[in-house]
Amino acid sequence: MSNAVTPTRNGGQILIQQLRQHGARRVFLVPGESYLPCIDALNEHRDAIEPIVCRQESGAGYMAEAYGKLTNEPGICFVTRGPGATNASIAVHTAYQDSTPMILFIGQVGNDFIEREAFQEIDYRRMFGPMAKWVAQIDDTARIPEFIARAYSVATSGRPGPVVLALPEDTLWGEACVADVEPRQRLHSYPSQQQLRELQQHLERAEKPFLLLGGSGWTEQAQMDIAAFAERYALPVGVAWRRLECFNQHHENFVGHVGSGMHQALREQLKSCDLIITLGTRLGEPTTEGYSWIESPVPSQTLVHIYPDPEELGHVYRPDLAINADVVGFSASLGELAPEITPAWKQATATARRAYLDTLIPLEAPGRLSLDKVTRTVDRLLNGKGCITVGAGNYALYAHRYIQFGGLGSSLAPTVGAMGYGLPAAISSKLEHPQRPAICFAGDGCFQMNLQELGVALQYRLGIVILVFNNGMWGTIRAHQENDFPGREIALTFTNPKFDSLIKAYGGHGEIVEDDASFEAAFNRALAFTEQEHLPALIELRYDADGIAPGERLSAIRATALESQKYSNDTGEL
Incomplete structure (x- = not known):
């Protein structure tokens, strides 16, 4: 924590300054009287934080969630209590299942009215608990920097996801002389050397491997690293359902979008694979087409599952090799892995690529507009x-x-x-x-x-x-x-x-x-x-x-x- 002398500020000023400290460039909001001090404090940060005034809280929440996908930084959304929070809940659920970093700030009734079912009062811990990584209420103005720093850490670490913070009116109108908390450096998780050796051994034994990419947190460097790995091993690459941005589909190793709506040749390829390497994806229901082409809990294929949250590893599928690493850390660790000879499946990958390109030919459709x-x-x-x-x-x-x-x-x-x-x-x-x-x-x-x-x-x-x-x-x-x-x-x-x-x-x-x-x-x-x-x-x-x-x-x-x-x-x- 910084030792710089700070003036006495109200809760709104402390909170918005803390967002600026952590790099927030844009906030999405539907204004509400319950968090007016935060709105007013934006005046002091016109040069750094752009407020986007939305028309309904679900739209504001979706915009913040999309911002999180685009930047790998928490999308920031402010809504008022009660109806505002319930409208925004759909975006929190989206951020949770999509593993997107997001922070939703909700105005709350003052602590002097709490637990009386005051106007628009909701217990947000109970409401958002099952669909957020952390839900809390800031009851002490002096602890706002602590809560914001923790919110950023929780939203971006491990499996990214949403954080919900309730802001009682007395916390925002209250004043405190408290130092700002500097943001922490983003941490990445990496595989061990032993795990990399085991991965290489699985590849050496394989005859029909497949690399499946998904999840969040990708960077340009991580995508270049994983593409180079796929090239060295001539691996066919697919992306999980609706994770279409995880790999450049013009790349010669890309063979298709895995999950609901995928083409039959790809489905058969996945079923016949003897090694599935999954990076960043949970292998959820849509991607696996109802847990069909890869069976739960014990797949018929050898499964290497790389994921940033250790609780997900073994949760639905029992992997033969589980690696607790994020997409950036894992991709950066692959530079030393290379086959000694040209992989036997290289031609099969080329065939799978041609099958994917064939799916780009428009199918017949009824009517005048296809x-x-x-x-x-x-x-x-x-x-x-x-x-x-x-x-x-x-x-x-x-x-x-x-x-x-x-x-x-x-x-x-x-x-x-x-x-x-x-x-x-x-x-x-x-x-x-x-x-x-x-x-x-x-x-x-x-x-x-x-x-x-x-x-x-x-x-x-x-x-x-x-x-x-x-x-x-x-x-x-x-x-x-x-x-x-x-x-x-x-x-x-x-x-x-x-x-x-x-x-x-x-x-x-x-x-x-x-x-x-x-x-x-x-x-x-x-x-x-x-x-x-x-x-x-x-x-x-x-x-x-x-x-x-x-x-x-x-x-x-x-x-x-x-x-x-x-x-x-x-x-x-x-």
């Missing part, structure tokens, strides 16, 4: 630049399949499957990287969950492009409904506004595209508008709703389900 071709056009025009964001829904499968993501910052996608994420994430990306394109893929339902954040794009003049996939229904649920209750569609359709008119109310540019021939020119116009005017553009994609996912049709799902029901009835099976 979402497959639309997404390939986006990929070609962006040419590896910018960031693609998605929320949740079958529409996201088009980006997952057809975009070749270029590494860090190229994708923002919630592994928790949270709807309404894409627009706030695109805004956060554009704030962080103003010169890069930010493209939001959004279903018509997903977009409307947070479309009010267009006001942020207007206010801060952010030139993002939004592609709204308009099929007038909750498409993912409709696909499940047709599979489980074929021909009994109900309660899944909705009437949409004119999205092209809506964006114009926010100062933006809007178009409707209904056929393949019109899209490329419309997308170029949208990009040009965002670059020139620094305001949002939106393209509404109207397409045949029967095309529910790449290569899949609702009518086929229904027909298959009806045939299955007929077979069950004919045979008497339950």
